[in-house]
Every structure is written in structure tokens, then in C-alpha cells.
Amino acid sequence: xxxxxxxxxxxxxxxxxxxxxxxxxxxxxxxxxxxxxxxxxxxxxxxxxxxxxxxxxxxxxxxxxxxxxxxxxxxxxxxxxxxxxxxxxxxxxxxxxxxxxxxxxxxxxxxxxxxxxxxxxxxxxxxxxxxxxxxxxxxxxxxxxxxxxxxxxxxxxxxxxxxxxxxxxxxxxxxxxxxxxxxxxxxxxxxxxxxxxxxxxxxxxxxxxxxxxxxxxxxxxxxxxxxxxxxxxxxxxxxxxxxxxxxxxxxxxxxxxxxxxxxxxxxxxxxxxxxxxxxxxxxxxxxxxxxxxxxxxxxxxxxxxxxxxxxxxxxxxxxxxxxxxxxxxxxxxxxxxxxxxxxxxxxxxxxxxxxxxxxxxxxxxxxxxxxxxxxxxxxxxxxxxxxxxxxxxxxxxxxxxxxxxxxxxxxxxxxxxxxxxxxxxxxxxxxxxxxxxxxxxxxxxxxxxxxx
Ligand code: TYD
Ligand code: MG
Numbered sequence: 220x221x222x223x224x225x226x227x228x229x230x231x232x233x234x235x236x237x238x239x240x241x242x243x244x245x246x247x248x249x250x251x252x253x254x255x256x257x258x259x260x261x262x263x264x265x266x267x268x269x270x271x272x273x274x275x276x277x278x279x280x281x282x283x284x285x286x287x288x289x290x291x292x293x294x295x296x297x298x299x300x301x302x303x304x305x306x307x308x309x310x311x312x313x314x315x316x317x318x319x320x321x322x323x324x325x326x327x328x329x330x331x332x333x334x335x336x337x338x339x340x341x342x343x344x345x346x347x348x349x350x351x352x353x354x355x356x357x358x359x360x361x362x363x364x365x366x367x368x369x370x371x372x373x374x375x376x377x378x379x380x381x382x383x384x385x386x387x388x389x390x391x392x393x394x395x396x397x398x399x400x401x402x403x404x405x406x407x408x409x410x411x412x413x414x415x416x417x418x419x420x421x422x423x424x425x426x427x428x429x430x431x432x433x434x435x436x437x438x439x440x441x442x443x444x445x446x447x448x449x450x451x452x453x454x455x456x457x458x459x460x461x462x463x464x465x466x467x468x469x470x471x472x473x474x475x476x477x478x479x480x481x482x483x484x485x486x487x488x489x490x491x492x493x494x495x496x497x498x499x500x501x502x503x504x505x506x507x508x509x510x511x512x513x514x515x516x517x518x519x520x521x522x523x524x525x526x527x528x529x530x531x532x533x534x535x536x537x538x539x540x541x542x543x544x545x546x547x548x549x550x551x552x553x554x555x556x557x558x559x560x561x562x563x564x565x566x567x568x569x570x571x572x573x574x575x576x577x578x579x580x581x582x583x584x585x586x587x588x589x590x591x592x593x594x595x596x597x598x599x600x601x602x603x604x605x606x607x608x609x610x611x612x613x614x615x616x617x618x619x620x621x622x623x624x625x626x627x628x629x630x631x632x633x634x635x636x637x638x639x640x641x642x643x644x645x646x647x648x649x650x651x652x653x654x655x656x657x658x659x660x661x662x663x664x665x666x667x668x669x670x671x
Contacts, residue, residue: 226255228405233443255406284472287383287425289328293480293490294321297452297465299473302329302384305423306472307416309390309444310465311430312454317463318429319343320487321454322386323352325427327360334383336361337376341368341392355487368402370395370411374418382424387415389429390444405443412444445469456483457542460576462497463488467517477517495522495633498575505603508595512587513606513626513638514579520622520629522606524574525584527591532568543573544588545580552588552611559615560664562593583620585611586639589660590667597668602637606630609641615660617641627652639663 227236229252234245242249286301295301298308312318323338330336340348345366352358363382367373370393377385387393393411394402401407412428419426430444432453445451449471456463465479480491491497499511499522508527513520525544532538541549549571556562571588573579586609594601601607608626610618619641627638631651640646642658657663 227252228255230405233405253400253405255400255404287329287332287334289325289332291325291328291490292492293465294325294328297467297473297477297479298450299467299470299477302334302425303449303472304383304425305419306425306450307419307448308425308427308450308452309412309430309448310427310452310454311432314431315458316454316456317481317483317488318454319348319388320351320355320483321463321465321481322388322427322429323348323357323362324355324487326362326384326386327352327355327357329384330361335363335380336384336386337363337365337380337382338386338388339365339367339373340388341366342389368392368394370414374414377418377424378422381422384425384427385415386427387429389431390415391431409443412447416447455578457576462491462576464577474518478519495520495629498523498577499633505600507598507600508591509574510587510590510594510601511606511630511635512579512584513608513630514581514584515622515625520625521577522629522633522635523577523579525579525587525591526572526574527588527595528568528570529564529592529595530568530570532566534568537564537566538568538570540569541571543576543578544571544584548582548585549588551613552585552592555611555613555615555660556589556592559659560661562596562664564592564596567596581620582610583608585609586617586641586660586663589663590639593664593668599668601667604635605637605639606635607639609639609644609657611660617657617659617663619644627654639666 227239229243229245229248231248231251232243232246234243236252239252243251284303286303288295288301310318310322326336326338345364348364390408390412391403394407395410398406398410415426415428418424450467451469453466453468454463455466461483463481463483467475467477469475480494481488482491510525512523512525514523539546539549553564557564587607589611590601590607608620610620612618623640623644623646630638636652638652638654640654640656642656644656646654
């Protein structure tokens with residue numbers, strides 16, 4: 220039988236190439252392509268006859284999966300209401316962001332809730348994990364621990380123990396002796412993830428895989444792993460900030476885009492039940508350049524402060540620095556302000572930031588961004604009791620956004636009394652807020668800053 224041709228895979232984007240190249244055509248990354256050992260073909264290939272698989276109908280009654288609620292509410296929320304048996308979960312994040320801490324705490328919570336738990340560390344020695352557990356006050360939790368990287372041994376152990384939850388920290392350290400490439404390579408990671416996911420499905424064990432993320436923000440090498448698992452969670456946060464956000468980007472058992480908010484403390488990760496209060500905590504008096512955005516993260520409303528600084532530029536091309544928001548979105552909003560409202564930002568450096576290290580991806584933040592930019596440019600503070608939300612279209616019109624009532628309710632809860640929103644926002648009772656509805660950006664500029 221002819222030997223299968225070798226395949227070359229990009230570790231950054233997972234694209235498959237026929238030959239090695241210094242640069243990946245698909246994503247443009249340099250030195251990211253590695254050779255993969257092809258899988259051996261089956262004994263008779265696809266011509267051998269298989270058996271007929273059993274077929275069923277869609278109507279057959281299916282009970283919702285019995286979930287284990289760990290009691291760590293932010294973790295349960297992101298999973299869609301608790302841990303589903305036989306599910307495979309990937310938790311990605313930068314090295315040092317707190318993945319091991321989170322999962323040790325989660326494993327302890329799940330174990331205390333009555334599910335047998337096994338924590339396999341491929342990165343730290345058992346003594347190190349034990350020391351951390353003691354520091355976190357988890358030493359008495361019935362979690363069993365192994366420090367091992369040989370996947371064959373781990374799978375044999377899992378098969379014998381049949382735990383309810385197995386945490387593998389991390390997938391990049393696992394290796395299979397049947398795969399020729401080095402630990403951490405795409406082939407190893409893919410094979411290890413495949414074996415662990417099929418173990419989960421076969422034996423009903425929930426498996427959590429930890430994956431390190433590369434600088435480009437993808438789970439190192441194994442983007443492929445994302446397709447194999449049921450749930451992909453990212454653990455993110457800014458270095459220098461204590462807030463950590465666990466974000467579901469894919470979830471077969473719950474809503475995607477759900478977030479859990481934590482704070483890294485000396486005693487591990489503390490859950491933050493009311494993130495709005497936290498992200499707005501240091502607002503004592505109104506300052507120019509700040510606007511409070513009433514946003515929605517997943518299923519929950521969340522207020523964040525958008526901050527802008529506008530200063531004369533000494534550069535030919537003024538600077539546009541953005542943290543926590545999409546840079547392309549800033550360019551669009553600046554262009555709309557210039558073209559539709561006649562407010563130029565050329566010759567001005569613009570710095571834009573979401574307070575507290577939060578990241579905002581909603582288009583509904585447009586109006587708050589515009590408000591912060593205008594407030595910074597005109598050096599006029601927005602009223603301290605006002606929240607802002609709405610999408611800006613290229614024509615300068617304000618488009619209504621979803622979940623208006625939830626946004627207003629959260630703002631009311633945090634002591635705000637006024638809101639600026641797009642016209643036709645489908646307001647109900649207004650939730651005790653005075654809402655100013657505006658149809659376009661020019662009207663907003665006129666209202667807030669006296670016609671710019
Ligand atoms: P860790 O969970 O080891 O990160 P990862 O597994 O993602 O690489 O967390 C490492 C960081 O967390 C480390 O810089 C110290 C900090 N930390 C605390 O601040 N408090 C704690 O209680 C613990 C356990 C860690
Ligand atoms: Mg770790």
C-alpha cells in the first residue's frame with residue numbers, strides 16, 4: 220500500500236499545506252508550519268464493508284442532561300448551568316493568567332458537590348499543586364491528584380477510576396508514544412485531545428482540557444481541538460488588573476458569549492457577583508472623556524466605563540491606541556463624526572480604553588465611544604447620572620439595540636437616573652429612568668455639546 224503523503228499543518232491557524240513553507244498562506248504567520256506524521260490507513264481502506272448503524276427519529280424523548288452544579292456560580296453560569304456529564308471542555312488562556320488556579324478551585328467545588336474528581340497536572344509536581352491547594356484552603360476537598368504526562372498511563376488510570384470529572388492541565392504537555400512528533404506539537408495535541416474526548420464520550424466522564432494561548436490569541440497549535448470539544452472557554456484579563464473573565468465562545472450545552480467574572484486575590488479567584496459595581500467602582504466625580512456604557516455580556520447586563528483621551532499630535536499620522544475595543548470600530552466612529560457631524564479628529568492623537576481591563580465587543584457601545592471621544596475633545600464632562608448605548612450606522616443614524624429594558628434596569632440599580640438611547644428603542648416602562656431617545660449622531664452632538 221502506498222504510504223500516505225506527509226501533511227504540513229500551520230500551528231497558528233490549523234491550515235493544511237502540501238509542502239513546507241516559511242510562511243502560512245492562510246494566516247500569514249511565519250515559521251508556524253510543521254510536518255505531521257500521517258495516520259496509518261485502515262487494513263482494507265474504505266472498500267471494506269461496515270455494519271449498518273441504528274437509526275432513530277428526532278421525536279424520541281430526550282431528558283436534558285443531568286448537570287452537576289458546583290456552587291461556584293460564575294463557573295456554573297458560563298457552562299450553561301453546571302457541568303454536563305460526558306462533555307469535553309477546553310479552557311484556553313495566556314500562561315500565568317490563572318487557569319490552573321481556576322480549575323483547581325472548580326475541581327474542588329465539583330468534588331465537594333459530590334462528583335468524583337481527578338486533577339492531572341503535566342506542568343507542576345504534585346507537591347506544588349498540593350501547596351497551592353493548601354494556600355487556597357482546598358486541601359480537604361476530595362480531589363485526587365496525579366502529576367503525569369504520559370497519556371497512555373493517564374487513560375489507563377481514568378479507565379480504572381471512572382471519575383465524574385477529569386481535569387487535564389495542560390493538553391500541550393500530554394504525549395502519546397504512538398505519535399512520533401514531540402510533545403506540544405500539533406500532531407501530539409490533536410491525538411491527545413482526540414483520545415481524551417472519545418474517553419469522555421465513551422465513559423461519561425466530563426473532561427476539562429487546559430490549553431495555552433499563543434501571542435496571536437489562539438489556543439497554541441491546536442485550533443483543531445476547538446472543533447473536537449463541546450465547549451470552548453477563554454480565561455482572559457489584563458496583566459496588572461485583578462479582574463479575570465471566563466468567556467464561553469462555543470457551548471453545545473448552553474448560550475455562547477456568556478461570561479463569568481472573577482477577581483484574582485491572594486487567596487485565589489474570588490467570584491464577582493455584581494461586575495457592574497466593580498467596573499464602575501472608582502467613579503467619584505464626572506471627568507471629561509468618560510462615558511458609561513450600559514452593555515450586555517452574554518445573558519447579563521453590565522455597565523462599563525469607556526474612557527477617551529484626545530490630545531494634539533506631534534506626528535504626521537496621529538496615533539490611535541485602543542485597549543478593550545475593536546480598533547476598526549474606533550476608525551469608523553471617527554470617520555462618521557468627521558463626515559456626518561463635521562467634527563474632525565485629524566491632527567489629534569486618540570487613546571481609547573475600557574476601564575478595569577474589560578473587553579467590549581457589542582456594536583451597542585458605539586454611542587458611548589462617540590460620547591467619550593466628544594467629551595474628551597470638547598473637555599466637557601458628561602452628566603454623572605447618565606448611561607449611553609446605541610449602534611451608529613455609517614450614515615450617522617442611531618440604530619436601536621436589543622435588551623433595552625435589561626440595560627436600563629441595571630443602570631437604575633447602580634444609581635443612574637438618565638439614559639441616552641436610539642429612537643425606536645422599544646421602551647417599556649423605562650424602568651424608572653428618564654430616557655432621551657435620539658435618531659442620529661448630529662442630534663446627540665447638539666444635545667450634549669451645543670452643536671459641537
Ligand atoms: P496559574 O493558575 O498558575 O496560571 P496558569 O495556569 O494560567 O498559567 O496562576 C498564576 C498566577 O496567579 C501567578 O502569577 C500568581 C497568581 N495567583 C494569585 O495571585 N493568587 C493565588 O492565590 C494564586 C494561586 C495565584
Ligand atoms: Mg498552569
